[in-house]
Amino acid sequence: MPPPTPLSPPELSYLFTSLSLTPPIRPDLRSASQFRPLIAECSFLPHCNGSSRICMTEAGECIVGIKAEVEKDATSKYATIIEREKWIEVSVEVAGGGASGPGSGVGVGGISGAGGASGRDEGDGGAAVWLKEGLLACGGDGWSILDRLVISKGWHWKLYIDVLLLTPTSHPSPLLLSTAVNMALDSTYLPKLTSPHDVDDIPAFSDDWAISVPLYEPTTFPRPPISLPVVAIGDNVFLDPSVAEVATAEVGLVVTLALSDADGSCDIVGVRGMEVGRAGGKEGDRKGINRKLLRKMVTTCVNEASEVIKTLGETTHKQMFRA
């Protein structure tokens, strides 16, 4: 279902016109590829292996806590991909038991609890699915986050990534959620293994957090992924769209990127369609993305995002408890 908006048809029509001008005029006077300011903190939850809090002006606030548990492999000798993919569990919850206010329910394939694509029974679907998808797809080239979770023979870490959206009535932007998860992952530390690697006894760990091992080595690549929403109205492409812009947009994509080297170049690890309002335009207008527009949308993401991702990574590292 298209996201419900508090905007009236004339308002939407006005927005549509102003956003399809050259150059476009966004309601908050940002340039087309400008992000909204955000407040980001990490490593502040004492009971978690990694945590973050992201606060975006309109898009709301969310907290992510990552906890790791030692778990025995389900099968001793064979571990199938399916079994391995259960090592990471992502859940997205909306504080206050779901939102029904105007502007909610906008998301990539539905956000959990906030009324998804079918507007019901979205227990853990939606956001959790694509967040995990990007995480697993990131760095398929001989490297996977799942390898980092292996402790020793027969044992692994089970990672629980719990996202709590604190502002239920706001627009849960994919950027908000993925930024928070990205930062939390980047600040996740696991206790150092003290028992030998190749014994399938219960593993033992050092209780000294000063020598704990980061989940993502700060200097290696790829880094955790980040998902950027991008929408198009006419020939104009907008990064980090606001609620009103999503409601007006004709088409939308969520492009998941991961930093692949120190120069700041990114790899595309996933692209997904995003639900947009398709309001304000005329009947019979654009119904999908043509190839030219697709190129423009993804190129904008790739060109503009690397700096943002890099800066975010630096901020995280500055704030980490061992920095």
Add this chain to the structure above:
Amino acid sequence: MAAKAPDRRRNNPPSHGTNPPVFLSTSLPSSTIKPEQASRPPNEIRKIFLRTGLVSSVTGSSFLEIAPLKLSVSVLGPRPLPRTSTTPFAAQAILTTEVKFAPFASTVRRGYLRDSSERDLGSRLYQSLVGAIRRELYPKSRIEVVVTILDSEDEGDEVNTVYMEEGKAAFEPTFRDAGRAERALGVVLAGCITAASAALADAGIEMYDLVSGGVSTVLVDQFDGKGKGKEGDSEKRLYVRDPAIAPPEGKKPLATCVLGYMAARDEISELWILGKLGTKNGTAEMEELVDEAIAAARSSRGVLNEAAKERVQFIVDKAQSTTQTDDTEMTG
């Protein structure tokens, strides 16, 4: 007084009756039905069987078969919104999509409640169809698309198994295929999109264009994985349309693209790319993958057109026969 309220305590038959299905016996002996050829060229999609009008109790329906994948789609509506609905008024038709694997559709049994991947498929399907339907023509009504997957190519088999060698601490996977489950879902999604379009056409719901699904995968040689020759190996990339779940020998999948494509409008209504694509040459890698998926979608569009034509043909035939009888009556 209005008609009696329907008896909800018993399982009532449809008021207008149903037709028993008629099965055609296969005239070919089983030996002549060959299994899918392993040497299918990479730019050729599998043969598709698509028929409409299988379920007689719904507005529109279709059945699709692509090698092991079998699914049926029912379209209910457009029908009025229920009075108890949270949205009593809608200027445009409300579309709902539901994808469900039958419990026996894969080796791992699926429950009767939809799990997260099924819900995700449902929202992907929604996304691909919603733009194509002329929803503004059906205000205050809802259209339901229900997909039941009866059989699918499976995710979990021995190729999918990572072998842990004795006495070795870390995984030494002989084969890593991270996007495997997603690729399996992608093939299913493409089938869902194509079949759902046919069912919507069968239901006589007005659309801007039919949406057909396409899948493509890019593979590289398995052994050039780590670092070396990473830049120059673009010519070694193999693009496969409508990929089988098990990748060919010695090849490693990099990324998969699933899309819903409206061929007459040249627009992509739904895009789902999964896997790693470099951006050294801008978006060239992604574009090539998308182009392959579009080509696959174009191929399946041919089948879709034929299936949609059935309904048109049926209406035309019926109209002709009624006008003929009218004529005879008038002359007689």
